[in-house]
Amino acid sequence: MRSRVPNNPLSERRLEKATKHVTIFWFPINPSILEDIRARFRNGAFNENIEALLEALKRDFALFTFIVKELMPMATNERVSRDVTNNPAELLRWAGPERIRKIIFDDQILPSNHVFNSIEPFQADRLRETAIIASTAEVLSEKHNLDPETGFCRGVIREIGLNLIAWNYPSLYSRVVKSLHPNRTLDEELTAELGFSPSLLAMRVLRPDAMIDGSDDSFEQTWATYDQLCEVGEALARAENPATYPSAENDWRLASAYLEKTVGAQGIDLIKSRAIEHSREYQRSLVGSFQPLQQFDPAMKLENYRHQQNALRNRYLQHCSPGVQNALKDLYAEMVKQHTLGQVLERLFRGIIPEAGFTGGCVFVVDPASFALKPRTVFGKVRLRALEQVALRRDRSGIQETGLQALAGQHGYVSDSAATALSCSQPVIERPEDDAGAALTGMYGSLGETRRIGVLYLELPEGPDLASDAQSLGKFKAVRQALSDALHLE
Numbered sequence: 001m002r003s004r005v006p007n008n009p010l011s012e013r014r015l016e017k018a019t020k021h022v023t024i025f026w027f028p029i030n031p032s033i034l035e036d037i038r039a040r041f042r043n044g045a046f047n048e049n050i051e052a053l054l055e056a057l058k059r060d061f062a063l064f065t066f067i068v069k070e071l072m073p074m075a076t077n078e079r080v081s082r083d084v085t086n087n088p089a090e091l092l093r094w095a096g097p098e099r100i101r102k103i104i105f106d107d108q109i110l111p112s113n114h115v116f117n118s119i120e121p122f123q124a125d126r127l128r129e130t131a132i133i134a135s136t137a138e139v140l141s142e143k144h145n146l147d148p149e150t151g152f153c154r155g156v157i158r159e160i161g162l163n164l165i166a167w168n169y170p171s172l173y174s175r176v177v178k179s180l181h182p183n184r185t186l187d188e189e190l191t192a193e194l195g196f197s198p199s200l201l202a203m204r205v206l207r208p209d210a211m212i213d214g215s216d217d218s219f220e221q222t223w224a225t226y227d228q229l230c231e232v233g234e235a236l237a238r239a240e241n242p243a244t245y246p247s248a249e250n251d252w253r254l255a256s257a258y259l260e261k262t263v264g265a266q267g268i269d270l271i272k273s274r275a276i277e278h279s280r281e282y283q284r285s286l287v288g289s290f291q292p293l294q295q296f297d298p299a300m301k302l303e304n305y306r307h308q309q310n311a312l313r314n315r316y317l318q319h320c321s322p323g324v325q326n327a328l329k330d331l332y333a334e335m336v337k338q339h340t341l342g343q344v345l346e347r348l349f350r351g352i353i354p355e356a357g358f359t360g361g362c363v364f365v366v367d368p369a370s371f372a373l374k375p376r377t378v379f380g381k382v383r384l385r386a387l388e389q390v391a392l393r394r395d396r397s398g399i400q401e402t403g404l405q406a407l408a409g410q411h412g413y414v415s416d417s418a419a420t421a422l423s424c425s426q427p428v429i430e431r432p433e434d435d436a437g438a439a440l441t442g443m444y445g446s447l448g449e450t451r452r453i454g455v456l457y458l459e460l461p462e463g464p465d466l467a468s469d470a471q472s473l474g475k476f477k478a479v480r481q482a483l484s485d486a487l488h489l490e
Helices: 009-025 031-042 050-057 061-077 088-104 121-143 148-158 160-168 170-177 186-194 198-206 217-239 248-262 267-278 280-285 298-313 322-334 338-355 407-411 417-422 469-486
Strands: 360-367 372-380 428-430 440-447 454-461
Touching: 009 160, 009 198, 031 050, 031 061, 031 088, 031 280, 050 061, 050 088, 061 088, 061 121, 061 148, 061 160, 061 198, 088 148, 121 148, 121 160, 121 170, 121 217, 121 267, 121 280, 148 160, 148 198, 148 217, 160 170, 160 186, 160 198, 170 186, 186 198, 217 248, 217 298, 248 267, 248 298, 267 280, 298 322, 322 338, 322 469, 338 372, 338 469, 372 417, 372 454, 417 428, 417 440, 417 454, 440 469, 454 469
Parallel strands: none
Antiparallel strands: 360 372, 360 454, 428 440, 440 454
């Protein structure tokens, strides 16, 4: 977290103004945690027990960092060793319960401008990322025979600049975080917007005395090892949110390799368990906005994101109603779970396809042994055709010929539309000429492009209030593409 004084007067003025602003407003303290700590002070729970107080403060990142900020000038005035002032855990131990008690009970200095329960999703994500980063540093500190409390505290302190910006410049932060460039980090983008970096803001807020000469190299050297561990946590936090961070894939590759080498296969589970513990109060108090860390799984989140991106590449979604579009996007998110392919197909056939307006259908699959299309999966009520085997024929090269002529057609029978669709790039539409089936349209489309393995057949009711032919065809293509993607067809 190297910090330098801005090299131009405008940036310095911006930094000075921002420092005054965020120092006053801070970010919101959880009132339930504050009241709990006050109650425990009253009943003497922290008398001569600074470790219990430290654990209590770790449950709220805003309160924890605010206490550190308030203690810093006290320690400086008393000429306390830099080994103490540079280390939040040691600073809290030096302060002891009585100094901290005075801050905890002083409503005149505790920040109260932000409403804790009025939180935006990106702000909840900030708290969640802080929990992941600090918990990672804590776990890895133990593995490296370092002080885990110091690791945790360093993780929280490193995030203070981003947390202060997320709450005190919410519009700017939200805009930047929604449009990150693949080759630039969040810190770089915010620095370009603000004229100073989040880490510089944090340093100015916590240690204004250290900024006189523009650097604090001894401070940085003290933290070099802990910072490396925090960076692993930062990579994990980004990896778990690929929709926000374009670097997520690379972050996961680097972080997972480090964990595998230093902790082993149980690394993610250890970090997850610790993060759940440290974020328990946020999860309890911010129901609906704080995503539970029980769901912490960067590898799974990345896989889900890939499938959701596949859904966005399904260019036919626009022809579907908003409800069907959302259902298909959810379906793509479920496709990552290979062992649940049956549930994915069941949801598509029994739920989404009927919701899209189709009343019945069948998946025909090519059977190479009999050179025929065989009905495999039937759903809904099929009324326009018989669900029976459709014969195919081979060409002279021995390659299966599919479509333009069924074997039955050689004997004077009309070719089956299912066989025709197998060799066509576009769906085949079939409307009966007799009055009995005039209210239905049959749609056939091949499954797979490089290797066609079968045909999807669906029936759609017609009527004056139903969608146009183009929209109906688009809906058909959307569900056919989803089926092909579920089956990993190219």
